[in-house]
Amino acid sequence: MTNRSSSLAVIPAYNESATIARVIEAMQQERPDFDVLVVDDGSTDCTAAIARGAGATVLRLPFNVGIGGAVQAGFVYAQEHGYQRMAQVDGDGQHDPAELETLLRAMAERETDVVCGSRFLHSDLSYPAPISRRTGIHIFAFLLSLFVRQRVTDPTSGFRLYGRRGIELFARDYPHDYPEVEAVLMLHHHRLRMCEVPVRMFERDGGASSITSGKSAYYMVKVLLALFVGLARRRPVVEPGDSAPVFASHGI
Amino acid sequence: MDRVQFVSTLAAVGLLLVVLELVRRRRLLERYALLWLFAAVVVLVLAVWRGALVQLAHLFGIVSAPNALFFIAVGFILLLLLHFSAALSRLSDQSKVLAQRLALLEARLRRTEERQAESEEALEPLDAELERSSSRW
Numbered sequence: 564m565t566n567r568s569s570s571l572a573v574i575p576a577y578n579e580s581a582t583i584a585r586v587i588e589a590m591q592q593e594r595p596d597f598d599v600l601v602v603d604d605g606s607t608d609c610t611a612a613i614a615r616g617a618g619a620t621v622l623r624l625p626f627n628v629g630i631g632g633a634v635q636a637g638f639v640y641a642q643e644h645g646y647q648r649m650a651q652v653d654g655d656g657q658h659d660p661a662e663l664e665t666l667l668r669a670m671a672e673r674e675t676d677v678v679c680g681s682r683f684l685h686s687d688l689s690y691p692a693p694i695s696r697r698t699g700i701h702i703f704a705f706l707l708s709l710f711v712r713q714r715v716t717d718p719t720s721g722f723r724l725y726g727r728r729g730i731e732l733f734a735r736d737y738p739h740d741y742p743e744v745e746a747v748l749m750l751h752h753h754r755l756r757m758c759e760v761p762v763r764m765f766e767r768d769g770g771a772s773s774i775t776s777g778k779s780a781y782y783m784v785k786v787l788l789a790l791f792v793g794l795a796r797r798r799p800v801v802e803p804g805d806s807a808p809v810f811a812s813h814g815i
Numbered sequence: 816m817d818r819v820q821f822v823s824t825l826a827a828v829g830l831l832l833v834v835l836e837l838v839r840r841r842r843l844l845e846r847y848a849l850l851w852l853f854a855a856v857v858v859l860v861l862a863v864w865r866g867a868l869v870q871l872a873h874l875f876g877i878v879s880a881p882n883a884l885f886f887i888a889v890g891f892i893l894l895l896l897l898h899f900s901a902a903l904s905r906l907s908d909q910s911k912v913l914a915q916r917l918a919l920l921e922a923r924l925r926r927t928e929e930r931q932a933e934s935e936e937a938l939e940p941l942d943a944e945l946e947r948s949s950s951r952w
Contacts, residue, residue, distance in 0.1 A: 602918070620926075622918040628911045636915040643919070739911070 569647040572597040572663075573637030575630055575721075576654035577604040580613050583654050587617040590652065593660040597650060600640055604633040610654075631742035638725075638734040649725045658722040662762045666724040669760045676755040677729045679747075680722035680762030699783050703744050706790060711751035715759065718744045722762055728755055738789065741782055745789045752793075819881045820862055827859035850898060854891040861887065 572590055576583050583601065590599050601614040605627035614621050622636050634651060641649040650666070652658050658680065666678040683704075700719050707715045721743055725733070732753055738745040750757045834851045837843035843851075861868045861884055872883035 605914075620922060622915075622922050624914045624918045626914060628914050632911040632915065635911075636918055639915060640919060640922075739908075 568596050568598055569645075570594075570597045570650070571637075571641045571644070571646040571648070572599050572650045572652055572660070573634065573641070574599065574601045574614075574619070574652050574654045575604060575633040575637065576601055576606065576610050576614065577627065577630075577633070578606045578608050578610060579654040580606070580608040580610045582656045583610055584613050584617045586652065586654055586656055586660075587614060587619050589656075590660045591618065594663055597663075598646075600637055601654070602633045602636050604628060604630070629740045631737055631739045634742065635733060635737040638730055638737060641725075641730045642734040646730065647727050649730050651721055651723045651725070653721050657764050657766075659763060659765070662722075663724065665760050665762060666722075669758055670724055670726060673758050674756070675758045676726045677750055677757040678724040679717065679720050679757065679759045680764075681717035681720055681759040682762060682764040683716040684759060684761035685763055686761075696779065699779065702783075703786060703790075706787075707744065707747055710748060710790070710794060711757075713751075713757070715747060717759065718747050720762075720764075722764070741786055741789075744786045745793060748790060748793045752796075820865065823862040823881070823884055824859065827855050827862055831855040831859065847898075847902075850895055854888075854895070857891070858884065858888055 572594065574583070574586060574590070579586075587599055587601070590597065599619040601611070601619045601621045603611040603614065603621055603623045605624050611621050611623045622640060624633060624636065637649065637651070648667075648670075650663055652660060652663075662680065666680060669675065669678045683700075700717065703718045704715050707718050719741075723743075729750070732749065732755065733746065736749070738749075747757065831852065834843065834848055834855060838845060838848045861871070865880070868883055869880045871887075872878070872880045875883060875886065877883045877886060
């Protein structure tokens with residue numbers, strides 16, 4: 564199976580056997596112009612088999628590396644297979660593939676490298692998320708808007724569309740856990756253009772969110788630390804020649 | 816030599832020997848052994864050489880000289896732990912990359928095998944034809 568198109572939809576999934584087939588089918592129905600790649604982040608259920616059965620290409624990580632590492636595997640795949648656009652869609656049915664149209668149009672019209680779907684720009688807040696999480700998101704949004712000097716409303720959204728430059732940047736370096744917020748800051752540091760468009764988000768169909776209440780405090784602190792440390796980095800992303808940790812995209 | 820000096824000397828020598836033995840058995844990489852050896856040697860020197868320890872204690876404003884020894888030992892422990900956290904971070908980053916590469920390779924292998932199976936299937940009638948024609952000869 565070679566690339567059928569120049570666009571790839573990456574669906575990170577961890578134990579999403581209840582919903583993954585539906586998400587893939589919706590994707591294929593709404594956007595037949597996208598190849599579908601499921602990154603199975605070391606699931607202990609049959610997510611990978613179901614996804615394969617539904618006609619998706621599957622990257623099966625041998626153990627759970629966290630959402631950041633899983634999505635990054637998607638970036639590396641997109642980069643190596645020469646995709647020009649990559650969409651990130653959650654595997655739990657939170658996002659409606661039909662709305663990729665909005666993201667694609669915004670990317671073409673506003674000539675941005677990355678487009679994020681924001682639930683807060685949409686008038687129909689059908690799934691506003693619990694108040695505690697919303698507060699956290701607004702705090703991140705406020706800080707990020709200050710840092711990147713551009714209005715950001717939903718920095719934790721995992722419904723995104725990346726152009727080639729975004730793919731190349733994040734294939735090289737993508738945050739480990741809870742990566743979305745940091746990624747916005749990285750885009751700013753690398754002078755990639757980003758914009759938000761209104762989308763609807765739905766309550767997850769099944770499975771459990773990766774962010775439980777116990778973890779949300781850790782989430783807050785970790786992301787805040789990452790943001791402020793990220794600000795202090797002179798060169799936020801290691802470039803070839805730097806004394807770097809490790810690269811994802813280089814050689815085997 | 817008073818008792819505390821004796822005990823701390825013994826402990827430092829013990830640590831030194833254990834670390835060296837671990838390196839000898841290749842259970843400890845030299846890279847990590849060096850920090851431990853350095854710590855053991857410093858503690859040993861200060862345990863034996865009382866004068867230096869007293870001077871150091873005075874410098875830090877510690878009244879009791881043996882406490883200075885503990886102070887330094889704790890400092891080393893913190894340093895080592897930090898060092899391990901850094902090493903652990905590097906390792907988890909590396910294992911993440913390995914997991915990604917492995918998944919990408921497996922996907923590529925699967926695709927290649929599928930393609931091969933397809934082409935073999937497509938060739939099968941041809942092969943049969945070839946066999947038939949050769950058997951005629």
